[in-house]
Amino acid sequence: MLGRKIRSAIEAEQFHPGVLGMFVNPFYFARKGLHRGIARFAGRIRGATLDVGCGRKPYEGLFHVTRYVGLEIDTPANRSSKKADRFYDGKVFPFGDGEFDSAVVNEVFEHVFNPDEFLRELNRVLKPGGLLLMTVPFAWDEHDIPHDYARYSSFGLAAALGRHGFSVLEQVKSMGDIRAVVQMLTNYIYVKTATGNGYFDLLACLLLIAPFNVLGEALALVLPRNDRFYLDNIVLARKDGSGVFAAGPVAGGGKTP
Numbered sequence: 001m002l003g004r005k006i007r008s009a010i011e012a013e014q015f016h017p018g019v020l021g022m023f024v025n026p027f028y029f030a031r032k033g034l035h036r037g038i039a040r041f042a043g044r045i046r047g048a049t050l051d052v053g054c055g056r057k058p059y060e061g062l063f064h065v066t067r068y069v070g071l072e073i074d075t076p077a078n079r080s081s082k083k084a085d086r087f088y089d090g091k092v093f094p095f096g097d098g099e100f101d102s103a104v105v106n107e108v109f110e111h112v113f114n115p116d117e118f119l120r121e122l123n124r125v126l127k128p129g130g131l132l133l134m135t136v137p138f139a140w141d142e143h144d145i146p147h148d149y150a151r152y153s154s155f156g157l158a159a160a161l162g163r164h165g166f167s168v169l170e171q172v173k174s175m176g177d178i179r180a181v182v183q184m185l186t187n188y189i190y191v192k193t194a195t196g197n198g199y200f201d202l203l204a205c206l207l208l209i210a211p212f213n214v215l216g217e218a219l220a221l222v223l224p225r226n227d228r229f230y231l232d233n234i235v236l237a238r239k240d241g242s243g244v245f246a247a248g249p250v251a252g253g254g255k256t257p
Contacts (some may be wrong), residue, residue, distance in 0.1 A: 001127070001214040015058035017246050022217070023210040024202060026190040029183040031172030034135055037234030038062055038106070040172065044236065047101025050125060053108030057083045065102065073103050090119060098127040105134040107232075109157075111147050116187075119164035123239055130236045132166060138173075139180055139231055141187050157233050176230035178223045182216030183231060 013021035017032050025031060042062040049063060053069030058118055072078045073096075074087035088094050091114070103122055112118045122132060142148045152160070158168045175183065186209045193204045 017145050022213045023206055025210050026186055026194075026205050027183070028186075028209075028213045029175050029179045029216060030137075030140070033231055034106070034234070035059070037135065037174050037232070038133065039171045041170070041234070041236045045102040045104065045131060045133055047155070048099065049102040049104060050093075050100045051106070052102045052122070052162060053105060053111070054084055055082055055106075056230055059104070059106060063104070069100075090114075091121075093121045095126050097126045098123055098130075099125050100130060100134070102131045105132065107135055107137065109134060109136045109152070110150050111144060113147075113149050115150070115160060116164070119160065119166070123165045126239045128240060130239045131169075132161075132235075132239065134161075134233075134235045134237065136233045136235075137231065138186065138233055141191065152233060154233055157235060161235070161237050166239055168235055168237045170235040170236045173227050173230040174234055175233040176227040177225045178219045179216045180229055182212050182219075186212050188248075 009020065010024045012027050014027075015031055016035055017025045017028050021028050021032065038059050039062050042059075043064075046065060048067040049065040049069070051060070051068065051070045054072060057068075057070050060068055060070075069086060070084040071086050071088060072082045072084035073090045077160050078084065079087065085096055100123070103126055105122070109115065109118070126132065133146060134157075136152050138151060138153060140151070154171055156172060158171065161168060189208050189212075190205075193208060194201055
């Protein structure tokens, strides 16, 4: 019973990290920034909502919507491990035009080999004025190999969205401070030490990664921000092309420059 409780607590800290996450989550700063950024905009997501590349729907609880539909590419692995409601061929979303009020795309766009087609499909299934909440890494190592195709700066992502009928309403740069540097270091340690054995990996995190997480939080209190180097873009956009770009406060703490 105690073992199950500990495992459940550690699993909860992987996408919603608190103080415990500092010691058990090797991606602590990235996940902390994503959670805060998504939570910041979640209240504006409304109605029927499509989560593209939903995975296990780790952030579903942040949204209070009338309908929440998870979509994944149709593969045997995804059917057995993902929490999707619908599957598709990776090209055409299996929904009608203007079927959704909102869409969520979390850490997916860098894995899309056909970004123009993908954004056209997002535009198509959203109603006029529909909102899109998208997160995309800026500084991160290659992952989900070999299906990792791109990184986007804040300007590149805004331009890509603009070409396909979306106007960026707010754009947050997550962890634009020393914590981004520390997360790159802990990524390196994780890649070089991870074994797939849960107990060994937890011990390695406690001994090798947690001290840097604690140090990163302390340094972020005294060192200046640097919004040119950050972990993730978190964007709220609207389908209509009439919004005005405005850089919002940065998720993960700190002052907007």
